[in-house]
Amino acid sequence: GDSVTQMEGPVTLSEEAFLTINCTYTATGYPSLFWYVQYPGEGLQLLLKATKADDKGSNKGFEATYRKETTSFHLEKGSVQVSDSAVYFCALKGTGNQFYFGTGTSLTVIP
Amino acid sequence: EAGVAQSPRYKIIEKRQSVAFWCNPISGHATLYWYQQILGQGPKLLIQFQNNGVVDDSQLPKDRFSAERLKGVDSTLKIQPAKLEDSAVYLCASSFQASSYNEQFFGPGTRLTVL
Numbered sequence: 001g002d003s004v005t006q007m008e009g010p011v012t013l014s015e016e017a018f019l020t021i022n023c024t025y026t027a028t029g030y031p032s033l034f035w036y037v038q039y040p041g042e043g044l045q046l047l048l049k050a051t052k053a054d055d056k057g058s059n060k061g062f063e064a065t066y067r068k069e070t071t072s073f074h075l076e077k078g079s080v081q082v083s084d085s086a087v088y089f090c091a092l093k094g095t096g097n098q099f100y101f102g103t104g105t106s107l108t109v110i111p
Numbered sequence: 112e113a114g115v116a117q118s119p120r121y122k123i124i125e126k127r128q129s130v131a132f133w134c135n136p137i138s139g140h141a142t143l144y145w146y147q148q149i150l151g152q153g154p155k156l157l158i159q160f161q162n163n164g165v166v167d168d169s170q171l172p173k174d175r176f177s178a179e180r181l182k183g184v185d186s187t188l189k190i191q192p193a194k195l196e197d198s199a200v201y202l203c204a205s206s207f208q209a210s211s212y213n214e215q216f217f218g219p220g221t222r223l224t225v226l
Contacts, residue, residue, distance in 0.1 A: 043219045044202070100153045101153030101155070103153050
């Protein structure tokens with residue numbers, strides 16, 4: 001069945017460091033891919049999405065490219081800030097319209 | 112615009128008791144989702160409504176869980192009787208439609224502890 005595997009955390013980075021959080025997926029057909037973020041004490045928010053192969057989603061300096069050949073949707077940011085500290089979830093929406101979430105990666109950015 | 116509302120925010124019950132959660136989606140959103148998020152895991156979809164009809168409930172443990180959205184607006188999720196493994200955060204989300212092009216907006220969740 002459809003599933004998402006994402007890099008385990010926690011991840012701790014210094015401010016202005018480069019961030020990569022890996023996400024790979026298994027799906028039949030052509031899923032849509034998402035990154036959600038959960039800031040401390042808040043609900044899940046959509047960060048970015050891509051609905052077809054080679055699409056690049058971007059928001060708030062974060063980017064992820066839908067790579068069909070490697071079944072990946074890695075999240076990247078060139079220079080993280082303390083305010084980026086949160087839990088990041090990779091997710092896919094399969095052809096059955098059901099959402100599958102990864103287990104989440106906790107990011108802490110230290111000044 | 113008001114977000115997705117959920118209540119209560121926290122609930123502690125003993126096993127074998129019953130509990131109900133309430134969700135009010137964003138006004139005008141036809142699609143409503145209930146998720147279960149166990150500590151250390153990602154959210155798992157329990158049930159999806161389109162207006163007042165069920166679209167997907169394949170992962171809902173129907174022997175103890177039930178959900179309804181009678182008027183196509185707010186929704187309740189019930190657990191009866193609760194088990195220890197039901198301890199989790201229950202998230203409600205809504206979207207304008209079920210399409211991948213429509214963002215899901217999540218509520219703050221209800222944290223359930225079963226003792």
